[in-house]
Amino acid sequence: MTTTPTSAPIRPGTPLSLFVLGEGSDPRSERGVECPGDLPPASDPALVERARRAKAALGNRLFVLGHHYQRDEVIQFADVTGDSFKLASEAAARPEAEFIVFCGVHFMAESADILTADHQKVILPDLAAGCSMADMARLAQVEDAWDVLADADVADVTVPVTYMNSSADIKAFCGKHGGVVCTSSNAKTVLEWAFERGEKVLFFPDQHLGRNTAVLQMGMSLDDCVLYDPRRQGGGLTAEQLRSAKVILWKGHCSVHGRFTPQAVDDVRARIPGVQVLVHPECQHEVVLKADLIGSTEFIIKTIEKAPAGSRWAIGTELNLVKRLALTHPHKEIVFLEQHVCYCATMNRIDLPHLVWALENLASGHVVNQIVVDRETEHHAREALQRMLALPGETTKD
Ligand code: SF4
Secondary structure, three states: OOOOOOOOOOOOOOOOOOOOOOOOOOOOOOOOOOOOOOOOOOOOOOHHHHHHHHHHHHHHHEEEEEEOOOOHHHHOOOOEEEOHHHHHHHHHOOOOOOEEEEEOOHHHHHHHHHHOOOOOEEEOOOOOOOOHHHHOOOHHHHHHHHHHHHHOOOHHHEEEEEEOOOOHHHHHHHHHOOOEEEOOOOHHHHHHHHHHHOOEEEEEOOHHHHHHHHHHHOOOOHHHEEEEOOOOHHHHOOHHHHHHOOEEEEOOOOOOHHHOOHHHHHHHHHHOOOOEEEEOOOOOHHHHHHOOEEOOHHHHHHHHHHOOOOOEEEEEOOHHHHHHHHHHOOOOEEEEOOOOOOOOOOHHHOOHHHHHHHHHHHHOOOOOOEOOOOHHHHHHHHHHHHHHHOOOOOOOOO
């Protein structure tokens, strides 16, 4: 663990405590943390006014970032909305802002801390807002995997590529090992860059983005990809399988996008004649194969903006964004692709009471929930981010 202000250094591989969210606290982890002081009740009718007042009191010292998957009650206070990479870049472009309040999840706040100046403090209103996908690749596991690759004599010819949705120490691992970060918009460009430098790619944490990019955008076959399971000895793969693979996919996924099913695509096509299915590349390969269009959240938003009135869309991404798109485009029919998928639980940890609590504390001179990436991790993570930034094309994501 590389962040949180009060934390003693956590040893790689230390198991995460299993606290019920919001109950009990573990200073070594973002899980189950409590907010010191008074957290306003969600029923407080004055919350909107309190948030406005605290924001006004902080003025230009404050910049509030809102990820597309955030609730409306929070998004209304965002100075800018976007995907995680766009938000981190926006924060970096505002050095006058002393406090960057990141309404998103932990890895996003870490990236903002890496890309902003030293005098800027990045605040995550609820430290329990993590990302289950990012948690699926922990540094100790990735280091073990690298040893497995070395034992199979392939580490030297493998380039590690991590999705933006990963912790800072995983990005730093990539920085140290000649690797790079990718987003869902530039994954193909990044993989091409990696294959100019090595024979294989170790791609984490999202198997689906890696597989969809390798197979659908780069023309590889499913047999060129193998799945490395960090919970199994040697990743559950033989040395021979590692030697013959081109892309070694980490067994991780998004708990929201991973739940869309091919059946849901068939059902919506039967239910809504002429519907176009638009999904995020974090969805399973079988779902993406059945969709009409695939792309990042920014791509999804732009596609809907450009769509003609009367067009019909079933969208496979987080529910808050789909709901907002449906509300802002009343002359287009927009439905959620899957009836059994819910909000991103960790994104939804950021609610109005936590935002008010964070803003009021900042306004009264108490810095709470600051996300600080240690210098060494920051240095190597920035290397991996800068390799991505040097590549041509758009860099938007999740
Ligand atoms: S939507 Fe998926 S990838 Fe995004 S924060 Fe939630 S769990 Fe993580």
